[in-house]
Amino acid sequence: MAAPDSGDRPNEAGIIETQALTRSFGDLTALDAVSLQVRPGEIFGLIGPNGAGKSTLIKMLTTLLPPTSGTARVAGFDVVRQPAKVRAHIGYVPQLLSADGALTAYENLLVSARLYLVPPAQRAVRIEAALKLMDLEDAAQRLVSGFSGGMIRRLEIAQSMIHEPAVLFMDEPTVGLDPVARRAVWDHVRQLRANLGTTILITTHLMDEADELCDRIGVLHAGRLEEVGAPQELKARIGPEATLDDVFAHVTGTEITTAGSYRDVRQTRASARAHS
């Protein structure tokens, strides 16, 4: 992993900590000995081209996929030995559609409230608060199939925070959104962190998203975590006028837009379609 940067406090445990986390699929090593520390309350961005291992890492941290080797702790719990504890303390906004279009926004939130065992007396209050925070109060009783992509994303964030998780994972949260909706999602993510102190880990392949939204960034390339640091720091390492694109090109030796398999393209487009 990259050297500790200036803001590191050695005694503060990372709320997400991985040690040589590795996942192989047959001969392919999707994630190669990644050691990462995410600090409480930060917005941490994982950037990398499609196929770099971002989704594999998120799947392991959210207990959907067991690691091949290495360890990971999230919110103080081991993802292999205490998966139920991990799940109770995290929220997850998948890249794909996670709000049910055949239900209303309120019903979708009620599903989450029940799954996360929000006490019945608190359900209505929490749902109202989540709707308010995501500016969806007026849409509560409408079927989600009629929502815009940006509204669906905000509803999905509301769903994933109803139990106020310590850590929120967001996989490509603004893929398929127009610039205005994208900016609105960023504002709401910041709001969420400001109000609740939630630690947020997002994946993105949008450099401006990483630059504007994230406190620190990790650059994944071919399954390896190549660089970690604040956007300013990473850029400064390359040169005075460098952009994150330059950082990315330096790390990977490629442009971000050229990578990706048929499967990735299909997934991205399917997701974009579902959200537009």
Add this chain to the structure above:
Amino acid sequence: MSDRPAPALAPIREAALPSPAMGYLTQVYAVAAAEIQKLGHDPSELLTRALQPAIWLLLFGQVMAQVRGIADGGRYLDFLAPGILAQSVLFAAIFYGIAVIWERDLGVLHRYMVSPAPRSALVLGKAASSAVRGLSQAVIVYGLAVLMGIEVSFSPVHIAGVALFIAIGSALFSTFSLIIACIVKTRERFMGIGQVLTMPIFFASNAIYPIELMPAWLRAVSSANPLTYEVDGLRALMLAGGTSKYGLGVDLAILTAVTALLVAIAARMYPRLTS
């Protein structure tokens, strides 16, 4: 912590959590309630599903009723009605796997899988919603049966018994379908195998003819087919003066045991869909 502007949102304290059993039931209900609400928003599916039993009773039943000696000396339509009821439950339940693959493709399933709900609670939630679908099918088949002059029993005990058998049968076959989905993983493959599985389950059972008419090997297959016990129970409970071949206790015990086994298997396999 004191300067939080959103007091309504706070981590759920351990002390506020319900007892494990209540929590489990809440999570089962979360899955089932979502399905039932969806049916409430668009009930047209229930009506289209009602067409199939109507066709079997009105077309197949009317013709086969002319053939003597199928129904143990009774009226064939009386014999057929519980079989068609069981069939409509089977056909509705067997679609659950493809619905779950669809949910996985969308991403909705991931949301359930990252929640703290035990996998068995998620499986049972699907099974419970399948039971609700099955029961709504039953209302329609009962209506058809009455219209066709079939002597249906309306004793409350019998109705409750039919509801119980339909609920368990729906749970059993929807969970079976879920397991198949976890194995084949894609809609295309499921479509292929779904047909291949549904027909033998239906025809190698006592649903539309008594197993006494079968050659010995097929009779053995039928005796190992849960649908046979479902139909046997329904025959005793749905019809006025109906009787069970195996005994209601045996029917119920077999269906419950198979369902429990399938739920245990499905709970282990379910995470495969999202990994």
